[in-house]
Amino acid sequence: DGGITQSPKYLFRKEGQNVTLSCEQNLNHDAMYWYRQDPGQGLRLIYYSQIVNDFQKGDIAEGYSVSREKKESFPLTVTSAQKNPTAFYLCASRMDSGDTQYFGPGTRLTVL
Amino acid sequence: KQEVTQIPAALSVPEGENLVLNCSFTDSAIYNLQWFRQDPGKGLTSLLLIQSSQREQTSGRLNASLDKSSGRSTLYIAASQPGDSATYLCAVQGTVGAQKLVFGQGTRLTINP
Numbered sequence: 001d002g003g004i005t006q007s008p009k010y011l012f013r014k015e016g017q018n019v020t021l022s023c024e025q026n027l028n029h030d031a032m033y034w035y036r037q038d039p040g041q042g043l044r045l046i047y048y049s050q051i052v053n054d055f056q057k058g059d060i061a062e063g064y065s066v067s068r069e070k071k072e073s074f075p076l077t078v079t080s081a082q083k084n085p086t087a088f089y090l091c092a093s094r095m096d097s098g099d100t101q102y103f104g105p106g107t108r109l110t111v112l
Numbered sequence: 113k114q115e116v117t118q119i120p121a122a123l124s125v126p127e128g129e130n131l132v133l134n135c136s137f138t139d140s141a142i143y144n145l146q147w148f149r150q151d152p153g154k155g156l157t158s159l160l161l162i163q164s165s166q167r168e169q170t171s172g173r174l175n176a177s178l179d180k181s182s183g184r185s186t187l188y189i190a191a192s193q194p195g196d197s198a199t200y201l202c203a204v205q206g207t208v209g210a211q212k213l214v215f216g217q218g219t220r221l222t223i224n225p
Binding site (some may be wrong): 040048050058100103106 | 116121143146148153155156161201205208209211212213215216217218
């Protein structure tokens with residue numbers, strides 16, 4: 001089955017801790033994306049990567065970091081510098097610019 | 113700066129009704145517009161993608177229209193079913209090379225049996 005997997009589904013973090021959210025795809029897509037969704041709001045772009053070993057900041061990159069060492073994987077680290085990290089995080093990928101983006105099931109992060 | 117708005121934020125209708133969801137955008141220079149469905153606590157599923165040169169796209173009971181000049185798109189759902197209950201989001205891509213999608217806040221749709 002081709003698709004995007006995100007883990008864990010739920011994540012709890014204490015203030016001051018860094019956490020890493022996993023995103024893996026087996027669609028052979030070049031581009032991958034991380035979005036944040038807050039209640040009643042649309043998705044906002046955190047980071048994106050068009051090729052391995054390259055990534056770009058989105059609209060709300062402060063307090064987040066990413067890596068793209070493999071085509072299939074695009075992990076997101078939420079650092080302690082992120083002031084309000086409690087949110088639903090969605091990973092997406094697509095083959096070509098102009099194609100639709102395919103989304104993973106999401107990770108809900110809660111800061112205790 | 114592109115802004116996308118979806119009104120209403122929530123809509124409740126009886127089963128079997130035809131309904132229309134609205135999406136408006138401020139900058140008419142778009143490459144495409146997409147409609148997504150999101151079930152509670154889940155990721156997004158693409159429903160329809162309309163290129164800027166197209167006026168509409170259809171998939172089953174769904175029909176999406178695009179009027180670039182007025183900055184509007186509608187998603188028409190025919191013969192609604194309880195399984196259609198979900199949040200519907202529209203998103204625009206500004207240029208062919210743009211990596212960013214600009215999303216509306218979504219319309220939460222409830223179909224009552």
